[in-house]
């Protein structure tokens with residue numbers, strides 16, 4: 613068990629695991645409508661057992677090095693998370709994702725947590741390409757991709773259906789050399 617501080621506002625990044633099922637369910641119930649506006653994240657978690665099953669699926673992904681889930685805690689309360697939806701160390705590619713309940717949004721939690729995840733993927737695991745996918749209608753998500761310095765690769769027109777509506781998916785990415793160069797510029801400007 614570990615926790616990574618994301619700043620001086622009490623925000624922490626920690627692994628989100630099956631034993632968090634009750635806390636995860638309570639968090640989803642507080643934010644369900646907001647969280648699922650553009651993505652189906654957590655829709656299968658409707659009681660403690662199904663919440664545990666969702667977390668177990670993610671734990672399996674971590675165990676097989678195919679992905680993983682981290683939660684975001686603010687002053688000890690689970691308010692969202694960041695994830696490797698896809699993780700392919702052999703090809704050096706991954707896809708990251710995120711969600712927040714309303715109480716966690718607008719504070720830079722996802723942007724800060726994503727920097728930790730991407731640093732780890734690039735420096736610790738040799739990942740070359742980090743991908744971000746979002747519905748074209750999901751402006752807050754696209755703003756995060758832009759804030760992280762990602763480039764817009766393109767749009768997959770009409771490639772998915774959510775809540776009965778067909779949608780376009782934007783694909784954004786950052787490559788390891790770009791990530792390192794942007795980080796060096798930021799660090800340089802900090803001094």
Ligand SMILES: CC(C)(COP(=O)(O)OP(=O)(O)OC[C@H]1O[C@@H](n2cnc3c(N)ncnc32)[C@H](O)[C@@H]1OP(=O)(O)O)[C@@H](O)C(=O)NCCC(=O)NCCS
Nearest residue numbers: 646647710711712717718719720721722723745746752753
């Ligand atoms: C997508 C989603 C996570 C974005 O949430 P968010 O709060 O905008 O993202 P962050 O946590 O990075 O916070 C950024 C906001 O906090 C502000 N902020 C405050 N302090 C900040 C800091 N230290 N660093 C960066 N941003 C900060 C930013 O200005 C920004 O607000 P703005 O968009 O009004 O300019 C959220 O809308 C969500 O959970 N949606 C539902 C689930 C979903 O769609 N997930 C994405 C699927 S692709």
